[in-house]
Amino acid sequence: MFPDTQLPEINAALAASTAAFGSYQFSSLQQRASLLRAIARELDAIGPQIIETAQGETNLQRGRLLVEFRRTLFQLTSYADACEQGNWLDIRIDQPDSERQPPKPDVRKMLVPVGPVVVFGASNFPFAYSTAGGDTACALAAGCTVVVKAHPGHPATSQLAADAIHRALAGEGLPAGVFQHVYGASFEVGKQLVLHPQVKSVGFTGSFQGGRALFDLAASRKEPIPVFAEMGSVNPVFMLPGKLGAETEWAVNQLAASITTSVGQFCTNPGLVVGIQGPALENFIQALGQKLAETEPEPMLHSGIAQSFRQKRAAVIAGGKITLAGTNETGGEGFSIPTLATTSGENFLAHPHLHEEIFGPYSLVVQCNDAAQMAAVAQALEGQLTTTLIATPAEAAEHIELVHILQARCGRLVFNGVPTGVEVCLAMNHGGPYPATTDSRFTAVGADGIRRFARPFCYQNWPDHLLPTELQNANPLGLWRTVNGELTKSGIGE
Amino acid sequence: MFPDTQLPEINAALAASTAAFGSYQFSSLQQRASLLRAIARELDAIGPQIIETAQGETNLQRGRLLVEFRRTLFQLTSYADACEQGNWLDIRIDQPDSERQPPKPDVRKMLVPVGPVVVFGASNFPFAYSTAGGDTACALAAGCTVVVKAHPGHPATSQLAADAIHRALAGEGLPAGVFQHVYGASFEVGKQLVLHPQVKSVGFTGSFQGGRALFDLAASRKEPIPVFAEMGSVNPVFMLPGKLGAETEWAVNQLAASITTSVGQFCTNPGLVVGIQGPALENFIQALGQKLAETEPEPMLHSGIAQSFRQKRAAVIAGGKITLAGTNETGGEGFSIPTLATTSGENFLAHPHLHEEIFGPYSLVVQCNDAAQMAAVAQALEGQLTTTLIATPAEAAEHIELVHILQARCGRLVFNGVPTGVEVCLAMNHGGPYPATTDSRFTAVGADGIRRFARPFCYQNWPDHLLPTELQNANPLGLWRTVNGELTKSGIGE
Structure with a gap:
């Protein structure tokens, strides 16, 4: 047809x-x-x-x-x-x-x-x-x-x-x-x-x-x-323990929705979550794993995407460097398999295949030993559309080095939110260092x-009446223009 | 050393x-x-x-x-x-x-x-x-x-x-x-x-x-x-007969200086001049040729550049599609050879090697049969840093199609001037379509x-005191910022 x-x-x-x-x-x-x-x-x-x-x-x-x-x-x-x-x-x-x-x-x-x-x-x-x-x-x-x-x-x-x-x-x-x-x-x-x-x-x-x-x-x-x-990218979410411990349920609900909305088929889907070992992270993994296990499988966009999702998921499981923390395999061919996996900081750093995007409702939680290993995990990442920090303002200020590492690797840095939901507004940047984009x-x-x-184009000594309206002395369209270095809406000679 | x-x-x-x-x-x-x-x-x-x-x-x-x-x-x-x-x-x-x-x-x-x-x-x-x-x-x-x-x-x-x-x-x-x-x-x-x-x-x-x-x-x-x-590029100068006839001497002096200043070693050097056959163009070629013949050869930047200039000049002469209109070959090895050459519109259109830059004091005048052939010559050009139109305002308005062809092929369009002398100012564009630049x-x-x-970078829901100074509510640096779509120097909440 x-x-x-x-x-x-x-x-x-x-x-x-x-x-x-x-x-x-x-x-x-x-x-x-x-x-x-x-x-x-x-x-x-x-x-x-x-x-x-x-x-x-x-x-x-x-x-x-x-x-x-x-x-x-x-x-x-x-x-x-x-x-x-x-x-x-x-x-x-x-x-x-x-x-x-x-x-x-x-x-x-x-x-x-x-x-x-x-x-x-x-x-x-x-x-x-x-x-x-x-x-x-x-x-x-x-x-x-x-x-x-x-x-x-x-x-x-x-x-x-x-x-x-x-x-x-x-x-x-x-x-x-x-x-x-x-x-x-x-x-x-x-x-x-x-x-x-x-x-x-x-x-x-x-x-x-x-x-x-x-x-x-x-x-x-x-x-x-x-x-x-x-x-696209894996849009890593970094979680510091203070905020995570205080608001575990909030974090679980936010992440569960972000991972599974639209069957996980967003380029801003959080495919990677990075935390520091401890009770807060354990509770988080357990609760989020349960949420994903309870998520109904859904048909994916088309058979090619479902096949690719299932193959990549199977390959990473077969690789043996991750543990499943919650999944729902009850869907048939063409359907998603909501999946939360987890691995150690050591494993993540040693196995670059764990850094790759699995397009669909799959996310990997990296359990770091400490803040230093978390920074090393951040350093190891390629370019991303987004990175996210879940932290109290005091934690963010304490971990400013981590913030700087994340900034260098992305086009948008989210605070206490999720990467999905790209607001259409002038201040938005939906881009980022390669391989998130090519520019x-x-x-x-x-x-x-x-x-x-x-592309920029300039006229030199061109007669006023032959210039595009936008550049004429009188500024008939009332546009903002930088004239002699200063922004103004005034016409020239007024 | x-x-x-x-x-x-x-x-x-x-x-x-x-x-x-x-x-x-x-x-x-x-x-x-x-x-x-x-x-x-x-x-x-x-x-x-x-x-x-x-x-x-x-x-x-x-x-x-x-x-x-x-x-x-x-x-x-x-x-x-x-x-x-x-x-x-x-x-x-x-x-x-x-x-x-x-x-x-x-x-x-x-x-x-x-x-x-x-x-x-x-x-x-x-x-x-x-x-x-x-x-x-x-x-x-x-x-x-x-x-x-x-x-x-x-x-x-x-x-x-x-x-x-x-x-x-x-x-x-x-x-x-x-x-x-x-x-x-x-x-x-x-x-x-x-x-x-x-x-x-x-x-x-x-x-x-x-x-x-x-x-x-x-x-x-x-x-x-x-x-x-x-x-770099050949920075073509297009001349319409009314202006050229009325101000031949001015055009000759402008072009002679632009072709030979700094031994022609500018990326905005006018390596191509395009006119329409007639008495005005004949007088122009004769006078400009004489000027170049009277220009003293000078040592070029270094021996490699002099060698390249001399080889390319010799090759285009040997090709037989141009006629010399004025040159000074009295300089020794390492010196320039100021050269004005001329060819027909037919030749220029049929022989793309005539379109190439010869870095140094060399310029080629293309004598077109009429305005239609001049437009065809403009169409045949690759991307340029600059193009120049020498014309009365009335001629420019009459030949607006030619102006549009020139605009599409360059980053800067000069009126009744020469391409050399790139003003350092905010409104300047020194760039242009490939092969003038790669972007x-x-x-x-x-x-x-x-x-x-x-590169653009954005913060989402970031605490005000952790933002860079430039983005903080109070706008302590007094910068121009687009807030909710409108340019302002005001702080937020003021």
């Missing part, structure tokens, strides 16, 4: 995308914001149908899908607001000085779109990180045209979203080429897209293997292009994600 | 750099600014000595070196000011909402340093893009430690600058490990640096071959790291270059 798009159609899609970029790159902030809002409206209008379709394709529960659907609409409308506000343009104007020797020129800079962007839909977010998801919204806000490769796990859902985007484009009087939609179950389609000379940037959410392969392809091009791949200098969530698909 | 640094010393330098990063990353904006100003003072104190040394090592004239030296001091002090002002931190704070379901967290984001940075000194800027140059200043402002590989063309000059930096570090009470200096005439040293696992980012100014090789190495790592390589999303000149070496 959704066969892989073939090379001639991929070439046609990129030709259309490139042609549409010719005009769309010069669309006003208002036009782009209006388009994003129109996409949200068109999606909202087919809400019941698209949610039902996604339910059928992904095994995700209706309630979970509804939350994600609303989040997707919120992303579109809040990025529209940020796009229109224009702070993301990073406008800088330095005025000339003809008296200086040599004369100082008039220089004006803003961000401009990089060109056609390829976005890969994610399997675990059929709305928020797929066809009409965050990457698409950011690229359209930046002024880029977009080619989405639908995730093969939910092609019909993706098609409904693509149709909504095309209705929105038509309603806004914009060319259909601004958005193109292709299908591909094989890696070949993704490869052809990333290697296509007219593609200027790539957005990806998915596995480490997939993200790294696309990064390598993009780097191998005659003209290398940036790849922002968000590849720690950008975020995948929040309106700052627009910058992934833009 | 300056033998290649060997692997054990490189490892020691990176170990010291990593250790120093442990504390330097948390230095205050004031401390970093104070360090940059101290480096400027220490350099200024050895001004006569370092300029004389550079004169001996580079063949650059004293006047040219003095300008570059002052520029280097200005970079250090102006980036210090920008560092302290703190706008580059991109601070965003979104306040919590405990009433919302689920509760909205407190999220606060700012840029933090990426880690130890390797900087490669440039051959053509012994001060401004070498040991104490722009990349070093940006990385130190970002809070990164720096390892510089001195350019083998001017090691003694570099050593003097490195000593000055170490005196500044000592004076500021900062560890010597913040700055490390190594030597390498062979590519092996650069390779070992870029592949070193503790290096987190690379800054490079130099040839396309060198920059691409470093980019490929960095992408091949287990943990890929970003490389900002500024690799068009950043600039090498201006304080925004600090962002190359920083």
Whole structure:
């Protein structure tokens, strides 16, 4: 029903995308914001149908899908607001000085779109990180045209979203080429897209293997292009004994929910919990293990994900370096196996395979001998999207070295909470050092994600009336601009 | 006298750099600014000595070196000011909402340093893009430690600058490990640096071959790291007949100076001039050719650069697709050969080797049949640092399609000027699409270059007194921050 798009159609899609970029790159902030809002409206209008379709394709529960659907609409409308506000343009104007020797020129800079962007839909977010998801919204806000490769796990859902985007484009009087939609179950389609000379940037959410392969392809091009791949992580939670002892039940409930929500299929799922041996940690492990043993197995996103989860879980158990603290194996093939495992600090430090993500409701508790070993465990970690500290404020202050180690390894540091639940807001950073992403200098969530698909561009001594509206003396859009080093909304010469 | 640094010393330098990063990353904006100003003072104190040394090592004239030296001091002090002002931190704070379901967290984001940075000194800027140059200043402002590989063309000059930096570090009470200096005439040293696992980012100014090789190495790592390589370009100047006819002499004088200043050894040297056949262009070519024929040959930076210039010039002449319009071959080995060549639009479009940079005082005038062919020539160009339009405002408005083609291919668009003379100011963009640089999303000149070496990081629900000063409610530093989507200098709760 959704066969892989073939090379001639991929070439046609990129030709259309490139042609549409010719005009769309010069669309006003208002036009782009209006388009994003129109996409949200068109999606909202087919809400019941698209949610039902996604339910059928992904095994995700209706309630979970509804939350994600609303989040997707919120992303579109809040990025529209940020796009229109224009702070993301990073406008800088330095005025000339003809008296200086040599004369100082008039220089004006803003961000401009990089060109056609390829976005890969994610399997675990059929709305928020797929066809009409965050990457698409950011690229359209930046002024880029977009080619989405639908995730093969939910092609019909993706098609409904693509149709909504095309209705929105038509309603806004914009060319259909601004958005193109292709299908591909094989890696070949993704490869052809990333290697296509007219593609200027790539957005990806998915596995480490997939993200790294696309990064390598993009780097191998005659003209290398940036790849922002968000590849997940184990999101370690470090627990200090004072807080854990005082609020064991709270910690157990928080972690149990975070590990099992949406069948553990979040890139911010806490796959690693690190504590210091003692009664508080023992109670915690026992209670959390019991919670997971009581958690009903559920169908996973698709059979490939369930198979991968079960294989990796079986392999780590067979490795003999962990002990099960609570699990529920009553589900059949295609179902999750909620699992809490535990190991020693020594084992964790000696066996790097224990550091790897097992995508699904699995978490490993590392029992350290003392704070020094806990710091060593933190030091041994690779880059993460998030790290979390569960501690009293006094404990956090006492263990500031640990805090610094955690900070160096992540993009977001959570205090007394859980890593799941990525708030869509400007201050959010959903990114982090490799291998959490392929470029720690950008975020995948929040309106700052627009910058992934833009580049600075400056005009020197350009006549005012030929400049983009955003850079003209009068500042007709009332934007924040840095003029001669100072932020202001005033026009020049006022 | 300056033998290649060997692997054990490189490892020691990176170990010291990593250790120093442990504390330097948390230095205050004031401390970093104070360090940059101290480096400027220490350099200024050895001004006569370092300029004389550079004169001996580079063949650059004293006047040219003095300008570059002052520029280097200005970079250090102006980036210090920008560092302290703190706008580059991109601070965003979104306040919590405990009433919302689920509760909205407190999220606060700012840029933090990426880690130890390797900087490669440039051959053509012994001060401004070498040991104490722009990349070093940006990385130190970002809070990164720096390892510089001195350019083998001017090691003694570099050593003097490195000593000055170490005196500044000592004076500021900062560890010597913040700055490390190594030597390498062979590519092996650069390779070992870029592949070193503790290096987190690379800054490079130099040839396309060198920059691409470093980019490929960095992408091949287990943990890929970003490389900002500024690799030069031909900086095409497009001239429309109205303006050219009205101000031929002005255009000739501007271009002649831009092509020959500093023996043409600038990455913004205009290596390509594009006009439309007619009397104005004929007069321009004749007069500019005469100017170049009258320009005295001068010694180039070093023998390798002179050899490369002469070989490439000879090859393009031997290719038979160009005609010489003015040249001065009276200089001996090691000297430049000022050269103006000319070709037809057809030839330029049919022979891509004519598009390549010949680093030195060489420029090629393309004589197009008409505006359509001029647009085709623009379309055929690769990414550039700059493009320039010489036109009346009315001509620019008439040829807006040409302007758009030029914009898509560069980082800076100059009107009725020349590309040389890169103003050091916040609004400057010294970057551009590949192959001008390896990452068009950043600039090498201006304080925004600090962002190359920083990444966003956010705190979620972190206690106010444990946050960095920059993010605390009271805003004790009085920084511009985006709070709940609005830019403000106010503290929170005021």
